[in-house]
Amino acid sequence: MFRDEASKGNFVIADQTLSALELLEADRIAAIKNVERLTSLIEEISPATKAVVEGPDFWNEKLGFEWLIGGQLAKQSVSMLVADPGLGKTTLMAQMTLSLSTGRSFLGSPPAPAARTLLIQAEGSRGAFQGRWRSACEAMGIEQSETRGWFIQADGSRDFFRDFEIGSRGFERGIEQSRAQLVILDTIGFFAQFNENDPNEWREKVMKPLRRCSIKTGVSFVLVHHQPKITDSNRDNRDGRGTSAMLGDCDHFWRLERVKDEQGLRDFVVRKNKYGTEETLRLSFDLGNAIFRPANVPIKEKP
Numbered sequence: 435m436f437r438d439e440a441s442k443g444n445f446v447i448a449d450q451t452l453s454a455l456e457l458l459e460a461d462r463i464a465a466i467k468n469v470e471r472l473t474s475l476i477e478e479i480s481p482a483t484k485a486v487v488e489g490p491d492f493w494n495e496k497l498g499f500e501w502l503i504g505g506q507l508a509k510q511s512v513s514m515l516v517a518d519p520g521l522g523k524t525t526l527m528a529q530m531t532l533s534l535s536t537g538r539s540f541l542g543s544p545p546a547p548a549a550r551t552l553l554i555q556a557e558g559s560r561g562a563f564q565g566r567w568r569s570a571c572e573a574m575g576i577e578q579s580e581t582r583g584w585f586i587q588a589d590g591s592r593d594f595f596r597d598f599e600i601g602s603r604g605f606e607r608g609i610e611q612s613r614a615q616l617v618i619l620d621t622i623g624f625f626a627q628f629n630e631n632d633p634n635e636w637r638e639k640v641m642k643p644l645r646r647c648s649i650k651t652g653v654s655f656v657l658v659h660h661q662p663k664i665t666d667s668n669r670d671n672r673d674g675r676g677t678s679a680m681l682g683d684c685d686h687f688w689r690l691e692r693v694k695d696e697q698g699l700r701d702f703v704v705r706k707n708k709y710g711t712e713e714t715l716r717l718s719f720d721l722g723n724a725i726f727r728p729a730n731v732p733i734k735e736k737p
Contacts, residue, residue: 462603502616502654503534504544505710506686509615510648512641513686514622514657516674521690521700523658525724527553527618528567529574530656534616535583536576541702541715542728552585552614554598556624560589566724573723585612600626601643609651620658630676641683657684673705681706699729 487495500509507513507530517523530551533540537548555563571581587598587608597604598619605625609617619625628639644655662675673681673689681687687706693699693716702715718729 499709501546501709502549503530503540503546506540506543506704506707507616507654507656508685508709509654510652511654511685511708512644512648512657512683513655513688514659514674514680514684515688515690516659516661516672517690518661518692521692522719522721522726523690524555524557524563524620525566525570526690526702526726527620527656527658528563528570529725531584531616531618532567532570532574532576532581536574536580538574538576541717541726548583549615550583550585550613551616551618552608552612553618553620554587554608554625555618555620557621569722569724573720573725585614598625600640601647606647609647609653614653616654616656618656618658622657622659630680633677633679636677636679637683641679661689685709700726702726 501507502509502511515523515527530540531553532538532551534546534549535551537545539545570576571578598608599605600619622640623630626639628635630636640657647653648655659674659676659680661672664672673687684706685708686704689701689703689705691701691703693701698719698721700717700719702717704712704714706712716729717726719726
């Protein structure tokens with residue numbers, strides 16, 4: 435390896451010119467693979483490593499189940515919210531993160547201890563979102579100083595495939611710097627390149643890396659996704675665009691739906707709650723203040 439003065443800081447290896455950054459990245463990847471190989475070898479020869487435990491040992495394990503948001507969102511979980519465009523899914527996720535980071539109730543849930551949150555918002559104008567976020571803070575009675583546990587990606591991070599791709603170092607760095615217990619990925623298509631109709635790609639590119647990260651860091655994830663176009667066959671039961679494995683693999687699965695003939699109402703449908711109750715919450719959507727509130731309006735059963 436030698437420095438090529440003509441290339442202004444690049445290095446030449448075997449007739450290929452690589453930038454110093456690319457060279458370091460290649461070295462990092464090689465080092466990670468070597469560490470993984472050595473770790474595997476250590477586990478194979480270590481007598482202390484157990485792949486399985488017997489019933490009496492499992493009986494005595496000190497385990498505990500905890501909610502991040504009481505009855506709605508479990509710790510170390512992967513969840514998904516699906517909705518049509520313009521119904522307020524980003525606004526709802528902003529409200530969820532603000533509620534959790536300040537220890538406030540979310541949609542009537544019991545207030546939980548404050549926890550750090552990270553919302554990576556990839557769609558729409560950052561300035562427009564900031565305006566809605568400030569409006570929500572004001573409506574919720576949140577002062578600027580109370581938002582210290584609430585995080586968003588730094589301004590300028592617009593290449594989400596590069597900066598926050600699931601499983602990448604940048605993705606892990608964002609979680610490490612925020613020390614978040616809840617991370618919102620809005621929307622999922624900006625954070626992983628996969629065929630959404632292929633269950634194997636969904637699991638390999640999205641679910642497995644998120645599960646590994648959750649086990650390692652204790653973080654919970656909520657993935658925001660779009661609904662498919664309405665057809666005669668799916669009109670009354672749309673569970674997000676793509677493979678049905680998304681519903682099957684997530685711990686919590688929510689739909690935000692429009693209420694017919696009611697512009698200011700939404701139904702928050704708990705389609706799946708692995709650890710709690712499946713229900714539908716009718717919400718009032720205050721667009722001016724960018725906030726949702728439980729609505730005292732009865733929900734009519736679909737015929």
